[in-house]
Amino acid sequence: xxxxxxxxxxxxxxxxxxxxxxxxxxxxxxxxxxxxxxxxxxxxxxxxxxxxxxxxxxxxxxxxxxxxxxxxxxxxxxxxxxxxxxxxxxxxxxxxxxxxxxxxxxxxxxxxxxxxxxxxxxxxxxxxxxxxxxxxxxxxxx
Amino acid sequence: xxxxxxxxxxxxxxxxxxxxxxxxxxxxxxxxxxxxxxxxxxxxxxxxxxxxxxxxxxxxxxxxxxxxxxxxxxxxxxxxxxxxx
Numbered sequence: 001x002x003x004x005x006x007x008x009x010x011x012x013x014x015x016x017x018x019x020x021x022x023x024x025x026x027x028x029x030x031x032x033x034x035x036x037x038x039x040x041x042x043x044x045x046x047x048x049x050x051x052x053x054x055x056x057x058x059x060x061x062x063x064x065x066x067x068x069x070x071x072x073x074x075x076x077x078x079x080x081x082x083x084x085x086x087x088x089x090x091x092x093x094x095x096x097x098x099x100x101x102x103x104x105x106x107x108x109x110x111x112x113x114x115x116x117x118x119x120x121x122x123x124x125x126x127x128x129x130x131x132x133x134x135x136x137x138x139x140x141x142x
Numbered sequence: 143x144x145x146x147x148x149x150x151x152x153x154x155x156x157x158x159x160x161x162x163x164x165x166x167x168x169x170x171x172x173x174x175x176x177x178x179x180x181x182x183x184x185x186x187x188x189x190x191x192x193x194x195x196x197x198x199x200x201x202x203x204x205x206x207x208x209x210x211x212x213x214x215x216x217x218x219x220x221x222x223x224x225x226x227x
Contacts (some may be wrong), residue, residue: 025163033227042149042226043151044226045148045150045200045203045219045221047203048200048204048219050204051204052205054202071206073226073227076182084226084227085226085227105227108225108226108227109226109227110224111205111224112224112226112227113150113219113221113224113226114224114225114226114227115150115151115152115221115224115225115226115227116226118149123161126151126152126222126225127223127225128223129196129222129223129224130225133227
């Protein structure tokens with residue numbers, strides 16, 4: 001299992017290959033989040049961020065078969081179309097890989113201490129948290 | 143009882159500081175109590191920690207509720223609801 005919080009970009013293909021080597025693995029589900037239309041700065045809480053993501057991955061592994069997993073989240077200055085986040089889950093079958101990947105992503109949105117600041121022509125503003133993200137995480141409790 | 147208090151994102155900018163070493167007054171023993179104590183400083187502190195402002199907290203890098211207790215040497219962090227991903 002790999003959790004990385006970094007400024008640098010990542011290579012989806014290389015990350016997927018890295019968790020696909022065991023013959024037990026029959027499915028890898030991956031999600032990549034991108035910056036949409038505005039330049040932004042991402043701040044995080046060093047130390048807590050890694051711990052929070054590891055805890056989320058542990059919760060996923062308790063519910064589904066997770067044979068391997070990589071989560072990468074970037075911070076610092078990001079431009080439109082830049083990759084922000086990668087979640088990749090390797091499992092024997094697709095059902096577990098899809099579910100665990102989506103679960104990790106939904107919880108990351110509400111539990112991992114990152115904050116986005118958008119830079120528009122009128123100035124810079126902190127992004128407000130969305131209730132839709134809380135609802136997406138809450139549905140896994142049902 | 144000494145603690146380290148950290149501020150992130152909009153809170154850090156509004157308060158003009160990322161951290162503070164703080165001697166907790168007698169009677170302040172929870173995260174909610176510390177928030178009330180900071181709000182009572184007035185000015186920007188009153189705005190940042192206004193009751194209707196959504197502020198989240200962590201103790202020793204674990205997300206907690208306002209009832210969570212604080213011990214000597216703890217790292218207490220205050221920040222807005224998270225917006226990563």
